[in-house]
Amino acid sequence: MLDNAAELRHFAPMTHFGDRLIDAVRAHGPLCVGLDPYAERIPKLFGDPGPEAVGRFSEAVVARLAGRVAVIKPQIALFEKWGPAGLAVLADLVGAARDLGLIVILDAKRGDIGATASGYAQAYLGPDAWLPVDAVTVNPYMGLDTLAPWLELADAAGRGVVVLARTSNPGAADLQDLDAGGAPVWERVAAALRPLVDARVGESGWSSVMAVVGATAPDEARRARALLPAAPFLVPGYGAQGATAADALAGGRGGDGVVVNSSRAVLYSRAAAEAGDMAAWSNAFDAAVETAKSDLAAASA
Protein backbone atom coordinates (compact mmCIF):
# COMPACT_ATOMS: atom_id res chain seq x y z
CA MET A 1 0.00 0.00 0.00
CA LEU A 2 2.73 2.44 0.91
CA ASP A 3 4.59 1.53 -2.27
CA ASN A 4 1.49 2.18 -4.34
CA ALA A 5 0.89 5.51 -2.70
CA ALA A 6 4.47 6.56 -3.35
CA GLU A 7 4.17 5.54 -6.97
CA LEU A 8 0.95 7.45 -7.50
CA ARG A 9 2.57 10.50 -6.03
CA HIS A 10 5.50 10.25 -8.44
CA PHE A 11 3.46 10.09 -11.56
CA ALA A 12 0.32 12.04 -10.78
CA PRO A 13 -0.10 15.51 -12.27
CA MET A 14 0.71 18.18 -9.71
CA THR A 15 -0.32 21.77 -9.23
CA HIS A 16 1.50 24.51 -11.15
CA PHE A 17 5.27 24.18 -10.81
CA GLY A 18 5.97 27.91 -10.50
CA ASP A 19 3.43 28.20 -7.68
CA ARG A 20 4.82 25.18 -5.85
CA LEU A 21 8.34 26.48 -6.24
CA ILE A 22 7.59 29.97 -4.94
CA ASP A 23 5.59 28.58 -1.99
CA ALA A 24 8.50 26.35 -1.04
CA VAL A 25 11.06 29.15 -1.39
CA ARG A 26 8.91 31.44 0.77
CA ALA A 27 8.74 28.72 3.42
CA HIS A 28 12.40 27.67 3.41
CA GLY A 29 14.39 30.44 1.73
CA PRO A 30 16.04 30.57 -1.69
CA LEU A 31 18.81 28.00 -1.07
CA CYS A 32 18.91 25.08 -3.50
CA VAL A 33 21.48 22.42 -2.70
CA GLY A 34 23.22 21.10 -5.78
CA LEU A 35 23.76 17.39 -5.34
CA ASP A 36 27.09 16.94 -7.10
CA PRO A 37 28.52 13.71 -5.66
CA TYR A 38 32.13 13.83 -6.82
CA ALA A 39 33.45 10.38 -5.95
CA GLU A 40 36.82 11.73 -4.82
CA ARG A 41 35.28 14.28 -2.44
CA ILE A 42 32.74 12.05 -0.69
CA PRO A 43 33.96 11.42 2.87
CA LYS A 44 35.42 7.94 3.37
CA LEU A 45 32.71 7.42 5.99
CA PHE A 46 30.35 6.59 3.12
CA GLY A 47 32.57 3.90 1.61
CA ASP A 48 35.03 3.52 -1.25
CA PRO A 49 34.45 5.58 -4.40
CA GLY A 50 31.71 4.03 -6.53
CA PRO A 51 27.97 4.14 -7.06
CA GLU A 52 27.25 2.66 -3.61
CA ALA A 53 29.11 5.46 -1.83
CA VAL A 54 27.41 8.00 -4.10
CA GLY A 55 24.07 6.52 -3.07
CA ARG A 56 24.80 6.45 0.65
CA PHE A 57 26.19 9.99 0.63
CA SER A 58 23.33 11.38 -1.45
CA GLU A 59 20.70 9.68 0.72
CA ALA A 60 22.26 11.13 3.85
CA VAL A 61 22.31 14.59 2.28
CA VAL A 62 18.69 14.37 1.20
CA ALA A 63 17.53 13.12 4.60
CA ARG A 64 19.20 16.09 6.32
CA LEU A 65 17.82 18.62 3.83
CA ALA A 66 14.18 17.58 4.14
CA GLY A 67 12.17 20.37 5.77
CA ARG A 68 15.17 22.72 5.67
CA VAL A 69 15.50 23.74 2.04
CA ALA A 70 13.02 24.10 -0.79
CA VAL A 71 14.91 22.57 -3.65
CA ILE A 72 17.65 20.10 -4.49
CA LYS A 73 19.38 19.90 -7.84
CA PRO A 74 21.00 16.54 -8.56
CA GLN A 75 23.64 16.69 -11.29
CA ILE A 76 22.93 13.68 -13.50
CA ALA A 77 26.47 13.60 -14.93
CA LEU A 78 27.90 12.42 -11.63
CA PHE A 79 25.48 9.48 -11.53
CA GLU A 80 25.66 8.81 -15.28
CA LYS A 81 29.42 8.54 -14.88
CA TRP A 82 28.81 5.18 -13.14
CA GLY A 83 26.50 3.85 -15.83
CA PRO A 84 23.19 2.07 -15.29
CA ALA A 85 24.08 1.35 -11.64
CA GLY A 86 24.65 5.03 -10.98
CA LEU A 87 21.37 5.98 -12.60
CA ALA A 88 19.51 3.38 -10.54
CA VAL A 89 20.99 5.06 -7.45
CA LEU A 90 19.74 8.42 -8.75
CA ALA A 91 16.24 7.02 -9.28
CA ASP A 92 16.08 5.78 -5.68
CA LEU A 93 17.38 9.10 -4.46
CA VAL A 94 14.91 11.21 -6.41
CA GLY A 95 12.05 9.06 -5.18
CA ALA A 96 13.20 9.53 -1.58
CA ALA A 97 13.65 13.28 -2.01
CA ARG A 98 10.19 13.78 -3.47
CA ASP A 99 8.63 11.60 -0.76
CA LEU A 100 10.31 13.92 1.75
CA GLY A 101 8.66 16.93 0.12
CA LEU A 102 11.73 18.36 -1.60
CA ILE A 103 11.36 19.91 -5.03
CA VAL A 104 13.79 18.19 -7.41
CA ILE A 105 15.33 20.02 -10.35
CA LEU A 106 17.32 17.56 -12.45
CA ASP A 107 20.43 19.23 -13.81
CA ALA A 108 20.77 17.46 -17.15
CA LYS A 109 21.19 20.32 -19.66
CA ARG A 110 19.77 18.16 -22.42
CA GLY A 111 19.08 19.63 -25.83
CA ASP A 112 18.21 17.93 -29.12
CA ILE A 113 15.80 17.99 -32.07
CA GLY A 114 12.13 17.42 -31.36
CA ALA A 115 11.80 13.67 -31.71
CA THR A 116 14.91 13.10 -29.63
CA ALA A 117 14.03 15.72 -27.04
CA SER A 118 10.76 13.89 -26.67
CA GLY A 119 12.69 10.77 -25.61
CA TYR A 120 14.53 12.73 -22.94
CA ALA A 121 11.39 14.53 -21.80
CA GLN A 122 9.54 11.23 -21.41
CA ALA A 123 12.35 9.97 -19.20
CA TYR A 124 12.06 12.87 -16.76
CA LEU A 125 8.70 14.61 -17.11
CA GLY A 126 6.40 12.12 -18.81
CA PRO A 127 3.57 10.11 -17.25
CA ASP A 128 5.74 6.97 -17.44
CA ALA A 129 9.02 8.68 -16.51
CA TRP A 130 11.54 6.34 -14.92
CA LEU A 131 13.03 9.37 -13.12
CA PRO A 132 10.08 11.68 -12.44
CA VAL A 133 11.39 15.06 -11.32
CA ASP A 134 9.79 18.47 -10.85
CA ALA A 135 11.85 20.22 -13.50
CA VAL A 136 14.82 19.67 -15.82
CA THR A 137 17.53 22.02 -17.10
CA VAL A 138 17.74 22.24 -20.91
CA ASN A 139 20.13 23.83 -23.41
CA PRO A 140 18.70 26.26 -26.01
CA TYR A 141 21.51 26.12 -28.63
CA MET A 142 19.44 24.11 -31.11
CA GLY A 143 16.47 26.50 -31.02
CA LEU A 144 13.03 27.01 -29.59
CA ASP A 145 11.48 24.06 -31.43
CA THR A 146 13.67 21.78 -29.33
CA LEU A 147 11.96 23.03 -26.16
CA ALA A 148 8.46 22.10 -27.32
CA PRO A 149 8.45 18.43 -26.21
CA TRP A 150 9.64 19.44 -22.74
CA LEU A 151 7.01 22.14 -22.38
CA GLU A 152 4.24 19.86 -23.55
CA LEU A 153 4.93 17.20 -20.94
CA ALA A 154 5.70 19.75 -18.22
CA ASP A 155 2.43 21.58 -18.85
CA ALA A 156 0.44 18.37 -18.68
CA ALA A 157 1.85 17.39 -15.30
CA GLY A 158 2.54 20.56 -13.31
CA ARG A 159 6.26 20.33 -13.93
CA GLY A 160 8.83 22.91 -15.00
CA VAL A 161 11.51 23.53 -17.62
CA VAL A 162 14.69 25.45 -16.80
CA VAL A 163 16.43 26.99 -19.81
CA LEU A 164 20.10 28.00 -19.79
CA ALA A 165 20.50 31.71 -20.48
CA ARG A 166 23.68 33.12 -18.86
CA THR A 167 25.79 30.53 -17.06
CA SER A 168 28.40 31.22 -14.39
CA ASN A 169 31.47 29.38 -15.68
CA PRO A 170 34.58 31.25 -16.87
CA GLY A 171 33.99 30.34 -20.53
CA ALA A 172 30.33 31.36 -20.52
CA ALA A 173 31.20 34.60 -22.31
CA ASP A 174 32.67 32.81 -25.36
CA LEU A 175 29.30 32.30 -26.98
CA GLN A 176 26.67 33.74 -24.63
CA ASP A 177 28.22 37.23 -24.61
CA LEU A 178 28.80 37.55 -28.36
CA ASP A 179 27.24 40.82 -29.47
CA ALA A 180 24.18 39.95 -31.54
CA GLY A 181 22.76 43.22 -32.83
CA GLY A 182 23.41 45.39 -29.77
CA ALA A 183 22.61 42.73 -27.16
CA PRO A 184 24.57 39.64 -26.15
CA VAL A 185 23.38 36.26 -27.39
CA TRP A 186 22.11 35.27 -23.95
CA GLU A 187 19.82 38.32 -23.85
CA ARG A 188 18.46 37.39 -27.26
CA VAL A 189 17.79 33.91 -25.85
CA ALA A 190 16.04 35.43 -22.83
CA ALA A 191 13.93 37.71 -25.03
CA ALA A 192 12.96 34.78 -27.24
CA LEU A 193 11.88 32.82 -24.16
CA ARG A 194 9.53 35.53 -22.92
CA PRO A 195 6.38 34.36 -24.72
CA LEU A 196 6.95 30.81 -23.45
CA VAL A 197 7.47 32.12 -19.92
CA ASP A 198 4.53 34.51 -19.96
CA ALA A 199 2.16 31.85 -21.27
CA ARG A 200 2.84 29.75 -18.17
CA VAL A 201 2.33 32.13 -15.24
CA GLY A 202 0.52 30.64 -12.24
CA GLU A 203 -1.55 32.18 -9.46
CA SER A 204 1.63 33.28 -7.70
CA GLY A 205 2.56 35.47 -10.64
CA TRP A 206 5.51 33.20 -11.44
CA SER A 207 5.98 30.97 -14.46
CA SER A 208 6.71 27.24 -14.68
CA VAL A 209 9.50 28.11 -17.13
CA MET A 210 12.69 29.13 -15.34
CA ALA A 211 15.93 30.61 -16.65
CA VAL A 212 19.48 29.91 -15.52
CA VAL A 213 21.18 33.21 -14.75
CA GLY A 214 24.58 32.98 -13.06
CA ALA A 215 25.38 34.78 -9.82
CA THR A 216 28.80 35.81 -11.06
CA ALA A 217 27.26 38.64 -13.10
CA PRO A 218 24.70 40.55 -10.95
CA ASP A 219 24.24 43.32 -13.54
CA GLU A 220 23.28 40.66 -16.03
CA ALA A 221 20.81 39.21 -13.53
CA ARG A 222 19.08 42.59 -13.34
CA ARG A 223 18.93 42.79 -17.13
CA ALA A 224 17.60 39.24 -17.26
CA ARG A 225 14.87 40.21 -14.79
CA ALA A 226 13.81 43.09 -17.03
CA LEU A 227 13.63 40.72 -20.00
CA LEU A 228 11.85 37.93 -18.14
CA PRO A 229 9.81 39.47 -15.30
CA ALA A 230 7.85 36.27 -14.58
CA ALA A 231 10.57 33.62 -14.81
CA PRO A 232 11.95 32.21 -11.58
CA PHE A 233 15.74 32.21 -11.90
CA LEU A 234 17.98 29.31 -11.06
CA VAL A 235 21.22 30.95 -10.00
CA PRO A 236 24.48 28.97 -10.10
CA GLY A 237 27.84 30.36 -9.04
CA TYR A 238 27.14 31.29 -5.42
CA GLY A 239 29.75 30.12 -2.92
CA ALA A 240 32.55 28.04 -4.40
CA GLN A 241 32.42 29.94 -7.72
CA GLY A 242 32.97 33.26 -5.91
CA ALA A 243 29.67 35.17 -6.06
CA THR A 244 28.30 36.77 -2.85
CA ALA A 245 24.77 36.32 -1.50
CA ALA A 246 23.89 39.83 -2.71
CA ASP A 247 25.17 38.98 -6.20
CA ALA A 248 23.13 35.79 -6.18
CA LEU A 249 19.93 37.60 -5.21
CA ALA A 250 20.38 40.47 -7.69
CA GLY A 251 17.82 39.03 -10.12
CA GLY A 252 14.98 38.93 -7.56
CA ARG A 253 11.67 40.75 -7.98
CA GLY A 254 10.36 42.10 -4.67
CA GLY A 255 12.63 39.63 -2.89
CA ASP A 256 11.09 36.72 -4.75
CA GLY A 257 11.65 34.52 -7.76
CA VAL A 258 15.26 33.45 -7.22
CA VAL A 259 16.56 29.99 -6.37
CA VAL A 260 20.24 30.10 -5.41
CA ASN A 261 22.26 26.98 -5.92
CA SER A 262 25.19 25.97 -3.78
CA SER A 263 26.89 22.65 -4.29
CA ARG A 264 30.48 22.34 -3.14
CA ALA A 265 30.36 24.88 -0.28
CA VAL A 266 27.45 23.01 1.32
CA LEU A 267 28.40 19.42 0.47
CA TYR A 268 32.12 19.51 1.11
CA SER A 269 32.83 21.86 4.00
CA ARG A 270 36.18 21.23 5.68
CA ALA A 271 34.42 20.21 8.89
CA ALA A 272 32.29 17.64 7.06
CA ALA A 273 35.31 16.28 5.22
CA GLU A 274 37.14 15.78 8.51
CA ALA A 275 34.21 14.21 10.38
CA GLY A 276 35.13 10.87 11.91
CA ASP A 277 31.62 9.47 12.27
CA MET A 278 28.11 10.04 11.00
CA ALA A 279 27.05 12.19 13.96
CA ALA A 280 29.98 14.55 13.40
CA TRP A 281 29.33 14.61 9.66
CA SER A 282 25.64 15.39 10.22
CA ASN A 283 26.49 18.28 12.53
CA ALA A 284 29.06 19.67 10.12
CA PHE A 285 26.70 19.31 7.17
CA ASP A 286 23.83 20.99 9.02
CA ALA A 287 26.12 23.85 9.96
CA ALA A 288 27.16 24.38 6.33
CA VAL A 289 23.49 24.45 5.28
CA GLU A 290 22.63 26.95 8.02
CA THR A 291 25.60 29.15 7.08
CA ALA A 292 24.43 29.38 3.49
CA LYS A 293 20.79 29.94 4.53
CA SER A 294 21.74 32.71 6.99
CA ASP A 295 24.04 34.36 4.47
CA LEU A 296 21.24 34.47 1.89
CA ALA A 297 18.65 35.57 4.47
CA ALA A 298 20.89 38.42 5.64
CA ALA A 299 21.42 39.60 2.08
CA SER A 300 17.69 39.59 1.30
CA ALA A 301 16.73 41.44 4.50
Next chain:
Amino acid sequence: MLDNAAELRHFAPMTHFGDRLIDAVRAHGPLCVGLDPYAERIPKLFGDPGPEAVGRFSEAVVARLAGRVAVIKPQIALFEKWGPAGLAVLADLVGAARDLGLIVILDAKRGDIGATASGYAQAYLGPDAWLPVDAVTVNPYMGLDTLAPWLELADAAGRGVVVLARTSNPGAADLQDLDAGGAPVWERVAAALRPLVDARVGESGWSSVMAVVGATAPDEARRARALLPAAPFLVPGYGAQGATAADALAGGRGGDGVVVNSSRAVLYSRAAAEAGDMAAWSNAFDAAVETAKSDLAAASA
Protein backbone atom coordinates in the same frame (compact mmCIF):
# COMPACT_ATOMS: atom_id res chain seq x y z
CA MET B 1 40.00 -15.30 -22.85
CA LEU B 2 37.73 -13.89 -25.53
CA ASP B 3 35.98 -11.76 -22.92
CA ASN B 4 39.32 -10.40 -21.76
CA ALA B 5 40.40 -9.58 -25.28
CA ALA B 6 37.15 -7.78 -25.96
CA GLU B 7 37.55 -5.79 -22.78
CA LEU B 8 41.12 -4.81 -23.56
CA ARG B 9 40.02 -3.66 -26.97
CA HIS B 10 37.30 -1.46 -25.48
CA PHE B 11 39.56 0.39 -23.12
CA ALA B 12 42.94 0.43 -24.82
CA PRO B 13 44.15 3.67 -26.39
CA MET B 14 43.68 3.60 -30.14
CA THR B 15 45.36 5.31 -33.05
CA HIS B 16 44.29 8.84 -34.01
CA PHE B 17 40.51 9.13 -34.32
CA GLY B 18 40.56 11.39 -37.40
CA ASP B 19 42.83 8.97 -39.23
CA ARG B 20 40.70 5.95 -38.29
CA LEU B 21 37.56 7.77 -39.33
CA ILE B 22 38.86 8.85 -42.73
CA ASP B 23 40.26 5.38 -43.45
CA ALA B 24 36.90 3.81 -42.67
CA VAL B 25 34.99 6.35 -44.76
CA ARG B 26 37.35 5.77 -47.72
CA ALA B 27 36.73 2.03 -47.40
CA HIS B 28 32.95 2.09 -46.93
CA GLY B 29 31.70 5.50 -48.07
CA PRO B 30 30.42 8.47 -46.09
CA LEU B 31 27.16 6.93 -44.82
CA CYS B 32 26.72 6.93 -41.05
CA VAL B 33 23.61 5.15 -39.81
CA GLY B 34 21.94 6.98 -36.95
CA LEU B 35 20.64 4.41 -34.52
CA ASP B 36 17.44 6.10 -33.32
CA PRO B 37 15.28 3.26 -31.99
CA TYR B 38 11.88 4.93 -31.64
CA ALA B 39 9.82 2.36 -29.77
CA GLU B 40 6.69 3.04 -31.82
CA ARG B 41 8.51 2.56 -35.15
CA ILE B 42 10.38 -0.65 -34.39
CA PRO B 43 8.75 -3.50 -36.36
CA LYS B 44 6.58 -5.78 -34.20
CA LEU B 45 8.89 -8.60 -35.30
CA PHE B 46 11.28 -7.45 -32.58
CA GLY B 47 8.72 -7.58 -29.77
CA ASP B 48 6.50 -5.19 -27.85
CA PRO B 49 7.76 -1.64 -27.26
CA GLY B 50 10.32 -1.60 -24.46
CA PRO B 51 14.04 -1.87 -23.86
CA GLU B 52 14.14 -5.54 -24.95
CA ALA B 53 12.72 -4.71 -28.38
CA VAL B 54 15.08 -1.74 -28.63
CA GLY B 55 17.97 -4.12 -27.90
CA ARG B 56 16.89 -6.80 -30.37
CA PHE B 57 16.25 -4.27 -33.12
CA SER B 58 19.51 -2.40 -32.53
CA GLU B 59 21.54 -5.61 -32.46
CA ALA B 60 20.01 -6.73 -35.74
CA VAL B 61 20.79 -3.35 -37.29
CA VAL B 62 24.39 -3.41 -36.10
CA ALA B 63 24.94 -6.98 -37.29
CA ARG B 64 23.76 -6.04 -40.79
CA LEU B 65 25.83 -2.85 -40.93
CA ALA B 66 29.17 -4.48 -40.02
CA GLY B 67 31.52 -4.33 -42.99
CA ARG B 68 29.07 -2.18 -44.96
CA VAL B 69 29.27 1.25 -43.37
CA ALA B 70 32.03 3.10 -41.56
CA VAL B 71 30.14 4.66 -38.70
CA ILE B 72 27.05 4.26 -36.56
CA LYS B 73 25.64 6.99 -34.37
CA PRO B 74 23.44 5.73 -31.52
CA GLN B 75 21.15 8.39 -30.08
CA ILE B 76 21.45 7.99 -26.32
CA ALA B 77 18.10 9.73 -25.62
CA LEU B 78 16.17 6.79 -27.04
CA PHE B 79 17.94 4.37 -24.69
CA GLU B 80 17.98 6.79 -21.74
CA LYS B 81 14.21 7.05 -22.15
CA TRP B 82 14.00 3.52 -20.72
CA GLY B 83 16.21 4.21 -17.75
CA PRO B 84 19.05 2.03 -16.46
CA ALA B 85 17.69 -0.99 -18.40
CA GLY B 86 17.82 0.97 -21.65
CA LEU B 87 21.35 2.14 -21.00
CA ALA B 88 22.47 -1.42 -20.23
CA VAL B 89 21.07 -2.37 -23.65
CA LEU B 90 23.08 0.46 -25.20
CA ALA B 91 26.27 -0.72 -23.49
CA ASP B 92 25.85 -4.22 -24.93
CA LEU B 93 25.13 -2.77 -28.32
CA VAL B 94 28.13 -0.45 -28.39
CA GLY B 95 30.39 -3.32 -27.33
CA ALA B 96 29.02 -5.48 -30.15
CA ALA B 97 29.38 -2.69 -32.71
CA ARG B 98 32.98 -1.99 -31.81
CA ASP B 99 33.81 -5.71 -31.82
CA LEU B 100 32.42 -5.78 -35.36
CA GLY B 101 34.77 -2.97 -36.39
CA LEU B 102 32.21 -0.18 -36.61
CA ILE B 103 33.20 3.30 -35.49
CA VAL B 104 30.70 4.47 -32.86
CA ILE B 105 29.83 8.15 -32.43
CA LEU B 106 27.59 8.56 -29.40
CA ASP B 107 25.00 11.24 -30.04
CA ALA B 108 24.64 12.70 -26.55
CA LYS B 109 25.01 16.46 -27.08
CA ARG B 110 26.21 16.88 -23.52
CA GLY B 111 27.50 20.22 -22.31
CA ASP B 112 28.30 21.44 -18.81
CA ILE B 113 30.93 23.19 -16.69
CA GLY B 114 34.35 21.58 -16.39
CA ALA B 115 33.96 19.41 -13.31
CA THR B 116 30.62 18.11 -14.55
CA ALA B 117 31.75 17.65 -18.14
CA SER B 118 34.56 15.56 -16.71
CA GLY B 119 31.96 13.19 -15.24
CA TYR B 120 30.30 12.78 -18.63
CA ALA B 121 33.62 12.45 -20.44
CA GLN B 122 34.73 9.70 -18.07
CA ALA B 123 31.53 7.81 -18.83
CA TYR B 124 32.16 7.75 -22.58
CA LEU B 125 35.82 8.45 -23.35
CA GLY B 126 37.74 7.69 -20.15
CA PRO B 127 39.96 4.68 -19.43
CA ASP B 128 37.23 3.26 -17.15
CA ALA B 129 34.30 4.31 -19.32
CA TRP B 130 31.22 2.14 -18.86
CA LEU B 131 30.20 3.01 -22.45
CA PRO B 132 33.47 3.36 -24.35
CA VAL B 133 32.78 4.94 -27.74
CA ASP B 134 34.97 6.43 -30.46
CA ALA B 135 33.56 9.95 -30.20
CA VAL B 136 30.76 11.91 -28.54
CA THR B 137 28.69 14.90 -29.70
CA VAL B 138 28.88 17.92 -27.39
CA ASN B 139 27.09 21.27 -27.15
CA PRO B 140 29.20 24.48 -27.12
CA TYR B 141 26.66 26.89 -25.56
CA MET B 142 28.51 27.07 -22.22
CA GLY B 143 31.87 27.94 -23.80
CA LEU B 144 35.20 26.51 -24.82
CA ASP B 145 36.30 25.71 -21.25
CA THR B 146 33.51 23.14 -21.12
CA LEU B 147 35.14 21.22 -24.00
CA ALA B 148 38.49 20.78 -22.23
CA PRO B 149 37.65 17.64 -20.20
CA TRP B 150 36.38 15.92 -23.34
CA LEU B 151 39.45 16.83 -25.36
CA GLU B 152 41.81 15.72 -22.65
CA LEU B 153 40.36 12.21 -22.43
CA ALA B 154 39.88 11.95 -26.18
CA ASP B 155 43.50 12.94 -26.85
CA ALA B 156 44.79 10.38 -24.38
CA ALA B 157 42.92 7.51 -25.98
CA GLY B 158 42.70 8.17 -29.73
CA ARG B 159 39.07 9.23 -29.49
CA GLY B 160 37.18 12.17 -30.95
CA VAL B 161 34.92 15.04 -29.94
CA VAL B 162 32.12 16.27 -32.20
CA VAL B 163 31.00 19.85 -31.54
CA LEU B 164 27.61 21.21 -32.64
CA ALA B 165 28.03 24.14 -35.01
CA ARG B 166 25.06 24.45 -37.41
CA THR B 167 22.32 21.88 -36.85
CA SER B 168 19.67 20.85 -39.37
CA ASN B 169 16.42 21.23 -37.40
CA PRO B 170 13.85 23.93 -38.31
CA GLY B 171 14.58 25.99 -35.17
CA ALA B 172 18.37 25.90 -35.61
CA ALA B 173 18.32 29.46 -36.94
CA ASP B 174 16.81 30.91 -33.72
CA LEU B 175 20.16 31.12 -31.97
CA GLN B 176 22.77 29.76 -34.36
CA ASP B 177 21.94 32.25 -37.13
CA LEU B 178 21.79 35.39 -34.95
CA ASP B 179 24.07 37.98 -36.52
CA ALA B 180 27.07 38.37 -34.23
CA GLY B 181 29.22 41.11 -35.70
CA GLY B 182 28.73 40.32 -39.39
CA ALA B 183 28.74 36.55 -39.04
CA PRO B 184 26.14 34.22 -37.59
CA VAL B 185 26.74 32.76 -34.13
CA TRP B 186 27.47 29.31 -35.54
CA GLU B 187 30.30 30.72 -37.68
CA ARG B 188 31.74 32.41 -34.61
CA VAL B 189 31.60 29.02 -32.88
CA ALA B 190 33.33 27.39 -35.84
CA ALA B 191 36.03 30.05 -35.90
CA ALA B 192 36.60 29.66 -32.17
CA LEU B 193 36.99 25.90 -32.63
CA ARG B 194 39.70 26.23 -35.26
CA PRO B 195 42.71 26.21 -32.91
CA LEU B 196 41.33 23.12 -31.14
CA VAL B 197 40.76 21.40 -34.49
CA ASP B 198 44.11 22.36 -35.99
CA ALA B 199 46.03 21.21 -32.92
CA ARG B 200 44.67 17.68 -33.45
CA VAL B 201 45.37 16.90 -37.11
CA GLY B 202 46.57 13.36 -37.78
CA GLU B 203 48.64 11.83 -40.59
CA SER B 204 45.59 11.82 -42.84
CA GLY B 205 45.38 15.62 -42.65
CA TRP B 206 42.12 15.35 -40.68
CA SER B 207 41.51 16.30 -37.07
CA SER B 208 40.08 14.25 -34.22
CA VAL B 209 37.75 17.19 -33.50
CA MET B 210 34.66 17.12 -35.74
CA ALA B 211 31.92 19.67 -36.28
CA VAL B 212 28.21 19.08 -36.82
CA VAL B 213 27.15 20.95 -39.96
CA GLY B 214 23.63 20.21 -41.20
CA ALA B 215 22.91 19.08 -44.74
CA THR B 216 19.87 21.33 -45.02
CA ALA B 217 22.14 24.34 -45.66
CA PRO B 218 24.81 23.44 -48.27
CA ASP B 219 26.04 27.05 -48.60
CA GLU B 220 26.68 27.03 -44.89
CA ALA B 221 28.57 23.76 -45.21
CA ARG B 222 30.92 25.42 -47.72
CA ARG B 223 31.46 28.36 -45.35
CA ALA B 224 32.04 25.94 -42.50
CA ARG B 225 34.69 24.15 -44.59
CA ALA B 226 36.49 27.46 -45.18
CA LEU B 227 36.47 28.13 -41.44
CA LEU B 228 37.49 24.61 -40.42
CA PRO B 229 39.52 23.06 -43.24
CA ALA B 230 40.74 20.12 -41.14
CA ALA B 231 37.58 19.15 -39.25
CA PRO B 232 35.66 16.11 -40.45
CA PHE B 233 31.99 17.11 -40.59
CA LEU B 234 29.16 15.08 -39.17
CA VAL B 235 26.22 15.96 -41.39
CA PRO B 236 22.66 15.44 -40.14
CA GLY B 237 19.55 16.19 -42.17
CA TYR B 238 20.09 13.93 -45.20
CA GLY B 239 17.10 11.81 -46.19
CA ALA B 240 14.09 12.16 -43.93
CA GLN B 241 14.87 15.82 -43.17
CA GLY B 242 14.84 16.68 -46.88
CA ALA B 243 18.46 17.36 -47.91
CA THR B 244 19.83 15.71 -51.07
CA ALA B 245 23.06 13.71 -51.31
CA ALA B 246 24.72 16.66 -53.06
CA ASP B 247 23.62 18.98 -50.25
CA ALA B 248 24.97 16.55 -47.69
CA LEU B 249 28.37 16.34 -49.40
CA ALA B 250 28.72 20.11 -49.95
CA GLY B 251 31.16 20.50 -47.05
CA GLY B 252 33.69 17.96 -48.38
CA ARG B 253 37.31 18.78 -49.18
CA GLY B 254 38.55 16.90 -52.24
CA GLY B 255 35.68 14.44 -51.79
CA ASP B 256 36.78 13.69 -48.24
CA GLY B 257 36.06 14.66 -44.65
CA VAL B 258 32.29 14.29 -44.55
CA VAL B 259 30.25 11.72 -42.63
CA VAL B 260 26.60 11.80 -43.67
CA ASN B 261 24.05 10.60 -41.18
CA SER B 262 20.80 8.94 -42.11
CA SER B 263 18.52 7.57 -39.44
CA ARG B 264 14.86 7.23 -40.29
CA ALA B 265 15.22 6.66 -44.06
CA VAL B 266 17.53 3.70 -43.43
CA LEU B 267 15.96 2.26 -40.27
CA TYR B 268 12.29 2.58 -41.11
CA SER B 269 11.80 2.05 -44.83
CA ARG B 270 8.28 1.05 -45.75
CA ALA B 271 9.47 -2.35 -46.94
CA ALA B 272 11.22 -3.02 -43.63
CA ALA B 273 8.17 -1.89 -41.67
CA GLU B 274 5.99 -4.31 -43.64
CA ALA B 275 8.36 -7.29 -43.41
CA GLY B 276 6.65 -10.39 -41.99
CA ASP B 277 9.78 -12.19 -40.87
CA MET B 278 13.43 -11.61 -40.17
CA ALA B 279 14.62 -12.66 -43.59
CA ALA B 280 12.28 -10.18 -45.27
CA TRP B 281 13.27 -7.47 -42.80
CA SER B 282 16.97 -8.13 -43.42
CA ASN B 283 16.50 -7.87 -47.17
CA ALA B 284 14.51 -4.67 -46.85
CA PHE B 285 17.01 -3.16 -44.43
CA ASP B 286 19.98 -4.06 -46.64
CA ALA B 287 18.20 -2.49 -49.60
CA ALA B 288 17.64 0.76 -47.71
CA VAL B 289 21.33 0.87 -46.76
CA GLU B 290 22.41 0.22 -50.35
CA THR B 291 20.03 2.90 -51.64
CA ALA B 292 21.57 5.50 -49.35
CA LYS B 293 25.11 4.36 -50.13
CA SER B 294 24.51 4.46 -53.89
CA ASP B 295 22.82 7.84 -53.68
CA LEU B 296 25.81 9.29 -51.83
CA ALA B 297 28.31 7.53 -54.11
CA ALA B 298 26.59 8.91 -57.22
CA ALA B 299 26.63 12.43 -55.82
CA SER B 300 30.33 12.26 -54.96
CA ALA B 301 31.33 10.85 -58.37
